[in-house]
Amino acid sequence: MRSSLMPLGPPVSRDRVIASFPKWYTPDACLQFKEHFHGQVSAACQHRTTGTVGLKFSKVVVVGDLYVGKTSLIHRFCKNVFNHDYKATIGVDFEIERFEIAGIPYSLQIWDTAGQEKFKCIASAYYRGAQVIITAFDLTDVQTLEHTRQWLEDALRENEVGSCFIFLVGTKKDLLSGAACEQAEAEAVHLANKMQAEYWSVSAKTGENVKAFFSRVAALAFEQSVLQDLERRSSTRLQVGDGDLIRMEGSPPETPESRKASSLGCC
Amino acid sequence: MEEPPLREEEEEEEEEDGEAEEEGPEGVLGKSPFQLTTEDVYDISYVMGRELMALGSDPRVTQLQFKIVRVLEMLEALVNEGSLTAEALRMERDNLRQEVEGLRRQAPPAGGEVNLGPDKIVVDLTDPNRPRFTLQELRDVLQERNKLKSQLLLVQEELQCYKSGLIPPREGPGRRREKNPLVTRTSPASSNKEEKTIIRKLFSFRSGKQT
Ligand SMILES: Nc1nc2c(ncn2[C@@H]2O[C@H](COP(=O)(O)OP(=O)(O)OP(=O)(O)O)[C@@H](O)[C@H]2O)c(=O)[nH]1
Ligand SMILES: [Mg+2]
Numbered sequence: 301m302r303s304s305l306m307p308l309g310p311p312v313s314r315d316r317v318i319a320s321f322p323k324w325y326t327p328d329a330c331l332q333f334k335e336h337f338h339g340q341v342s343a344a345c346q347h348r349t350t351g352t353v354g355l356k357f358s359k360v361v362v363v364g365d366l367y368v369g370k371t372s373l374i375h376r377f378c379k380n381v382f383n384h385d386y387k388a389t390i391g392v393d394f395e396i397e398r399f400e401i402a403g404i405p406y407s408l409q410i411w412d413t414a415g416q417e418k419f420k421c422i423a424s425a426y427y428r429g430a431q432v433i434i435t436a437f438d439l440t441d442v443q444t445l446e447h448t449r450q451w452l453e454d455a456l457r458e459n460e461v462g463s464c465f466i467f468l469v470g471t472k473k474d475l476l477s478g479a480a481c482e483q484a485e486a487e488a489v490h491l492a493n494k495m496q497a498e499y500w501s502v503s504a505k506t507g508e509n510v511k512a513f514f515s516r517v518a519a520l521a522f523e524q525s526v527l528q529d530l531e532r533r534s535s536t537r538l539q540v541g542d543g544d545l546i547r548m549e550g551s552p553p554e555t556p557e558s559r560k561a562s563s564l565g566c567c
Numbered sequence: 568m569e570e571p572p573l574r575e576e577e578e579e580e581e582e583e584d585g586e587a588e589e590e591g592p593e594g595v596l597g598k599s600p601f602q603l604t605t606e607d608v609y610d611i612s613y614v615m616g617r618e619l620m621a622l623g624s625d626p627r628v629t630q631l632q633f634k635i636v637r638v639l640e641m642l643e644a645l646v647n648e649g650s651l652t653a654e655a656l657r658m659e660r661d662n663l664r665q666e667v668e669g670l671r672r673q674a675p676p677a678g679g680e681v682n683l684g685p686d687k688i689v690v691d692l693t694d695p696n697r698p699r700f701t702l703q704e705l706r707d708v709l710q711e712r713n714k715l716k717s718q719l720l721l722v723q724e725e726l727q728c729y730k731s732g733l734i735p736p737r738e739g740p741g742r743r744r745e746k747n748p749l750v751t752r753t754s755p756a757s758s759n760k761e762e763k764t765i766i767r768k769l770f771s772f773r774s775g776k777q778t
Contacts, residue, residue, distance in 0.1 A: 310724060310727035310728050310730075310731050310733060311731065311733075390705075390709070391705060391706075391709045392709060392713075394713060394716070396717075396720055421702065422702065422705060422706055422709065425706075
């Protein structure tokens, strides 16, 4: 029965297969330095005892000022396209990206929120239940970096303390080089540390670091999900196997979105 | 040898005319062609007619006279037409102005005067891009869009499953119909209703069509 659940959906494409733990961008602002999956996680993956993790989505929320390139970043990763024209996001949008991490299928539901002030009250309703918060800013516009703290604060307010991975992402890296880039990155790293965030510089235009970044996001979220699942299971002392499945509903409260999302994990 | 005195005469007369009316026949020739009126055309005709007469009865002059008359008639027609068009446009403009004023007067709610608070805006009802929808409507539309998008993704994945042979084509639709047998097969011991529904939920993945 467990095995009948394993092949969820069509196989993921090869560049969504994550076998070893993806590295950070800079050690100066990074969430963790481990180069391997947590021992318990590796074991669970090997023995296919990751429970319902493979069935669920982890929610990722991307916030930041308008025009910084949130949509572009997501589209580059999920669709491998880039558009020079600006088309403001209306309210929210989302993409689902499926991975195979350490042999286990895993999905991210990436929420792309609008930066325009007038949509804020709509977009903020989607902050809840985020496992990962990505605050984006434009490397060429220091004001957008200053605003990331406010964006993060707003997103954190809707979530439990300490329940989210936080990333600070500088976009449009292709527009800067040399000293200007280093200067902008230094400021961002400084802020990232204050925000307890991991820092990345990316370019949606060239694709630089985009895949590496989302792989890192996926791996961290995956590992956390597996660990939480293991912990939950040991605390309720239930058997692996069929028990896994039944417990889904007994697990801590989920937001309606994440539960709905779980019905999407497969074909 | 006869010409110089003639010119003098004319000039004198014109000067007189100029004094009598504000704009004499000579002045008319200096006017912008777009401001010509039919009156002006008649003035020009008068001046030219006299000049032609002064040239005597040479048959060549007579010939020229016919042509000049014809050209002047054409000019008259053009000026006439032009002024009619201008008049029509002017009337249309005035009508539109009145209409706009009427609409402007209507726009404010009954009572006429609008007392705009600090957080109020004026909406121009004639603007096709004016704000129309409420926040709640936008929220609903977005939610609907998100739902449809997730269903689309689901269908796309399912399609890919068929394409890649993960679900044998014949088995697929059948399975969907056999939802209940599948559930009983997987939880034979369990008579608990709740468990069944959870498993059913999980198996809705495999059978596809459920949200
Ligand atoms: N050169 C360059 N331009 C970029 C990059 N990423 C985005 N842009 C441009 O920046 C503009 C804004 O990008 P979007 O992705 O629409 O911005 P957004 O943050 O989603 O904006 P909102 O939806 O209004 O919040 C577009 O014109 C993009 O083409 C990049 O990496 N390099
Ligand atoms: Mg956008």
